Amino acid sequence: MCISIISPDSCRQEREYIYNLVFSRFLGLEYVIDFSPTDDVRIVINELEISSPDIFLSQANENWLDKKSMSFEATPVYFSTEELLDTNSIPAWFYSTDALNTGKSSIPVYEQTNNLIDIKFDLFGSIFFLISRYEEAVCTSLDEYDRFPVIESLLYQNQLYLRPLVNEYLSILSKILTIQNTNLKLKQHNFGQVISCDIDWLFFPPVKSKTDILKFIAAQAFRNKSLLNPINNTLDILKSRIFGYRYDPYNTFELLLRRAEETGSELVFYLMSGDTDSKMDGNYSLSDKRFIEVVSQLAKCDNVSFGLHGSFDSYQSGPEIRRQKRALDNFFTKHNIDCSVKHYRQHYLRWNGLTTPDAITNAGLVHDSTLSFAETSGFRSSFCHEYPLYDLIGRRTLPVFETPLIVMDGSLLQPKYLGINSNTEAQDYIWSMKNQCIKYGGKFTLLWHNSSLLSELEKELFLGATKLSP
């Protein structure tokens, strides 16, 4: 059975991108598009017709990437979804104003008259807006690392960054299609977990004096509320100086491997092969003996794959990322490791919505997993499934697929971010996101650095975050 989409004629590339994502990639349905001068999007399946107003794209078309295209209410309207989702209501920024004039205390997300279903908000424009990160491309405020700050996001301002809204929108459409007995077979999605580790610091930094040791013990004792663990770590540091890397506190790869095996998770290591800022980049090179040994050992394990961890200043440069990819590819060839680099994550999660997707594409990479909010973690593109990136300047679908990063250890632990120091509190926070990924059959991608498994709290948190049920 084929679906017809009668679609407004403006922003053709953006509409083709979003129809492909919704119908083909997510729902697994065939469709044809009929572009015509219409004010709404209409989906026709046999006798059934589903319509949704066209608000965002028709407005943005006039002022593409201009601040004027963001002139709408920052507070969304909540539509009642009781019959469709187990959340009572769903927020939307783009809707027809008629929808608000019903006089009812709650606005139903859709109304049905015979075979006509009228969705009250702009379903496709809303998905495009969220998943393309359009607001970031228009925003000029940046944080100390030139990143889009979470506080500038409509998701954060409305406390919606822990909800995968695109999944919720898609769920509404799926439920409507299911309850209308369309006999359509919708694609099923199964939950999966990815444990990823960015190797920034391969080994514990050289200890130059007793003061360094005392500072380390004090910091660890403060975090652990105990002296035992920091003293053991300190002994390991000293032992590693005498007996080698296997005692180094940052050599936690065995725990990462074991946990991935126990939980049936994919395990991805992102490796640095370039140095564009000696203060911010990692502390090893491709010729480091310890690095060669670690990667050679990891490569022998099932379920392990490798990606490039782009250096601090590479995030806007296709040629620089390409150079680093080539260096890592050459490293694998030289050491007889069967891997060609396709996966990418940017160091410090630096990302410019206008330039980074294009740079990654030009470097010849195929998968990225950078998008999360460093300060809080959460659903930066409001989605927990893989999707193709969109180039907002070139206005085209890119051949790079984003697997959104959902939780990063640093967001939870670093004092400048959430600075959580209770296991219970951190687990509640992690599981508020992970449960959503499970519910929607999405992918829960966790970033845990090998250098964040020193204290008992860090280990407890990691084990709790990687469990398969709460």
Ligand SMILES: [Zn+2]
């Ligand atoms: Zn990094």
